[in-house]
Amino acid sequence: MDRRSFLTASGGATLSLLGVPDAEAITRRVQSAPAGAVRVGQGEVSAILTMVKTLGDSAAEYGGSHVRRLAEAYLTDNAGPWLNGRYTLSTGRDLWAATSQLAHLIGWMYQDEGDKEQGQDNGDDPQALAKHYYAYAYRLAAEADEPELAATALRGMTVQSIGLGPRHRAEAFALAEKCVEHSKGLADSRAVAYYESTFAEAAALDGNHRLATQALAASQSAIERTATEPPGQSWASHFTIGRWAHASGMILAKMGDLTGAREQLHQSLEVHGLDRRRSRASVLGNLGEIHLQQGDLDGALSVWSEFLDCAEGVKSVRVRDAATDMRVRLTRYRSVSGVGALDRRAAALLASQ
Numbered sequence: 001m002d003r004r005s006f007l008t009a010s011g012g013a014t015l016s017l018l019g020v021p022d023a024e025a026i027t028r029r030v031q032s033a034p035a036g037a038v039r040v041g042q043g044e045v046s047a048i049l050t051m052v053k054t055l056g057d058s059a060a061e062y063g064g065s066h067v068r069r070l071a072e073a074y075l076t077d078n079a080g081p082w083l084n085g086r087y088t089l090s091t092g093r094d095l096w097a098a099t100s101q102l103a104h105l106i107g108w109m110y111q112d113e114g115d116k117e118q119g120q121d122n123g124d125d126p127q128a129l130a131k132h133y134y135a136y137a138y139r140l141a142a143e144a145d146e147p148e149l150a151a152t153a154l155r156g157m158t159v160q161s162i163g164l165g166p167r168h169r170a171e172a173f174a175l176a177e178k179c180v181e182h183s184k185g186l187a188d189s190r191a192v193a194y195y196e197s198t199f200a201e202a203a204a205l206d207g208n209h210r211l212a213t214q215a216l217a218a219s220q221s222a223i224e225r226t227a228t229e230p231p232g233q234s235w236a237s238h239f240t241i242g243r244w245a246h247a248s249g250m251i252l253a254k255m256g257d258l259t260g261a262r263e264q265l266h267q268s269l270e271v272h273g274l275d276r277r278r279s280r281a282s283v284l285g286n287l288g289e290i291h292l293q294q295g296d297l298d299g300a301l302s303v304w305s306e307f308l309d310c311a312e313g314v315k316s317v318r319v320r321d322a323a324t325d326m327r328v329r330l331t332r333y334r335s336v337s338g339v340g341a342l343d344r345r346a347a348a349l350l351a352s353q
Helices: 003-007 027-034 043-060 068-083 089-113 125-141 147-163 167-182 187-203 209-224 241-254 256-270 277-293 296-312 319-330 341-353
Strands: none
Touching: 027 089, 043 068, 043 089, 043 277, 089 147, 089 187, 089 319, 125 147, 147 167, 147 187, 167 187, 187 209, 187 241, 187 319, 209 241, 241 256, 241 277, 256 277, 277 296, 277 319, 296 319, 296 341, 319 341
């Protein structure tokens, strides 16, 4: 099974093209598997989940592009043939759910690469490929009757639409709303906080500050119930209170509350201790921007210097965007001591991307 067949199977990338999941797909696959098909058990399911964790940990530290090709190869060479194998109904649901996580991870990796580079054709546009993989992850999760995984795939598409800016606010809002609908009844408070914070961000982008404030409060209430609990194994269960503080800060910034945003970003770094290089770099880039918007140039320079230290070796669209944003904002301060050195460091970082 090659990459293109996965993309064709995924259907559309927007809400209207997700389609209605086929609730009987796994049952039919179990009943119609050819006699010569490879036999699949819980060992193969565990292998996929192990790869998701291993590759996901590396991507979270240094950016999605570092191991994306490995993840794609594992999907097409291992998980793909297993989906076409022989297994029980119970194993099939676990297998499809695990493969959904792998497909989602690849979608996130493509999204983290950023926009299409000069010379790439449309088929190799990272953002288009990200949407296809998210859609495929959604279908697998929905057909495996895993609402949390389905909601997480919808969240991935929501975040991508949010990143595309105000022109995509209607799509972002609709996807976020559907994401929250899928999370109804989930027992994991981290997952609830994860999806509610995404809904708050989409509502803020759409200009609905009342709804954004309500969703953010619901997200806070849910995440505060998990403050002393260790993260679980699912994607949503990795949404810690430190990551919530970062998301909260960015939502508040969208609504014009820079003081509240600055406090939340400081909390995410200093109190809750985000430890991933990519995550810390992303927060520091945002925090420097807020310091500058509040007229604190010295604070911005200090934070951005730490950002450049942390971002070294990380390949991510968030890092590129933060470094580019920083250089543009500092143009008017070129005569200030230390600005030139920061600009040169940022230029070198962008050249390494």
